[in-house]
Amino acid sequence: VMVATNAFGMGIDKPDVRIVVHMDLPDSIEAYFQEAGRAGRDGKKAYAVILYAKSDHATLHKRIPDSFPEKEYIKDVYEHLQYYYQMAMGDGQGCVREFNIEDFCRKFKYFPVPVDSALKILTQAGYLEYTDEQDNASRLLFTIRRDELYKLKEMDEETDKLIQIILRSYTGIFTDYAFINEDSLATRSGLMRRQVYELLIHLAKLRIVSYIPRKKTPYIIYARERVEKHHLQIPPSVYEERKARYEKRIAAMLDYAGNATACRSRMLLRYFGEKNEHNCGQCDTCISLKKEGAHKDGLAKELVEDVLRALSEQAMTPAALSERLSTDKETLTRVLHGLLDEGRVIAVNGMLEVKK
Numbered sequence: 001v002m003v004a005t006n007a008f009g010m011g012i013d014k015p016d017v018r019i020v021v022h023m024d025l026p027d028s029i030e031a032y033f034q035e036a037g038r039a040g041r042d043g044k045k046a047y048a049v050i051l052y053a054k055s056d057h058a059t060l061h062k063r064i065p066d067s068f069p070e071k072e073y074i075k076d077v078y079e080h081l082q083y084y085y086q087m088a089m090g091d092g093q094g095c096v097r098e099f100n101i102e103d104f105c106r107k108f109k110y111f112p113v114p115v116d117s118a119l120k121i122l123t124q125a126g127y128l129e130y131t132d133e134q135d136n137a138s139r140l141l142f143t144i145r146r147d148e149l150y151k152l153k154e155m156d157e158e159t160d161k162l163i164q165i166i167l168r169s170y171t172g173i174f175t176d177y178a179f180i181n182e183d184s185l186a187t188r189s190g191l192m193r194r195q196v197y198e199l200l201i202h203l204a205k206l207r208i209v210s211y212i213p214r215k216k217t218p219y220i221i222y223a224r225e226r227v228e229k230h231h232l233q234i235p236p237s238v239y240e241e242r243k244a245r246y247e248k249r250i251a252a253m254l255d256y257a258g259n260a261t262a263c264r265s266r267m268l269l270r271y272f273g274e275k276n277e278h279n280c281g282q283c284d285t286c287i288s289l290k291k292e293g294a295h296k297d298g299l300a301k302e303l304v305e306d307v308l309r310a311l312s313e314q315a316m317t318p319a320a321l322s323e324r325l326s327t328d329k330e331t332l333t334r335v336l337h338g339l340l341d342e343g344r345v346i347a348v349n350g351m352l353e354v355k356k
Helices: 029-036 055-067 071-085 101-108 112-124 146-151 157-169 182-189 193-205 240-258 264-271 284-313 318-325 329-342
Strands: 019-022 047-050 096-098 128-130 134-136 138-142 178-180 209-212 215-217 219-222 345-348 351-354
Touching: 019 029, 029 240, 029 264, 055 112, 055 240, 071 101, 071 112, 101 112, 112 128, 157 182, 157 193, 178 182, 182 193, 193 209, 240 264, 264 284, 284 318, 284 329, 284 345, 284 351, 318 329, 329 345
Parallel strands: 019 047
Antiparallel strands: 096 219, 128 219, 134 215, 138 178, 138 209, 345 351
């Protein structure tokens, strides 16, 4: 069993995945098609399952204001960003700042998801560049001189071994920060990566090194100088048009998940502009329709026998026959048309009787 985010659609290429289960609805048919398509890549039978409830409709629709908050909200985020960095009017162009979204939201009482969306829209509008998390390697600097390091006593064997490997692996580490790799140090020392990390933290507490562990940090890069909030322009191509396309994708996803009568395969092909005149016969709706059809056929056969038995006893009008058999008129009419066409039942002066 593998539990994954929606990155599963891009990052997994195992040929023998037999089933993909969606706990939550994707926000588009494209995303669902890519993620479900990870199943059965070896050509053998596989299954794609969506767990869908009526509450998912509201959940998915909530993604629209989260992904496209009101323009006034976006302008407020832009304005508060200037306060956050203490950016003067006219300044900013080319400036690069680390961005801690949790800290920003805490200070200005925002929720992270719409803030993230607002910053992406401001990026599309050309005011700034909001980067994804940048992976920054760990950095290390010895804060004591080399001769002082050699004079240190009471250093355990593992710590001493790690220090020697660091000194052999990196140059200039007494004068400037060096980018280090804990995995490489663990391999060379025979220690676990966690042990390497804990030893470096311990050395930092002893003020022997300055250690900045690897971290992922998003950045705000100003593409232009700060402007007044009321001068902020978000064009239709960045907001209204993209929002309309997003709403259309969500509507298509909800239609696909909530439809209980159309063949799933034909729905997917139609969405992507292709045609297929035949049902797949394998999806849940096709299987359900087959069972329903078989059930109706069984009921029709029973009704044929009841009609022939009743009319063999006496001739009756269709209304009287319907009342006697206690069946709906639509089903009875369909059965009677079939019997009349076959010549097993005849109509004489408005009365139905079995042909002798």
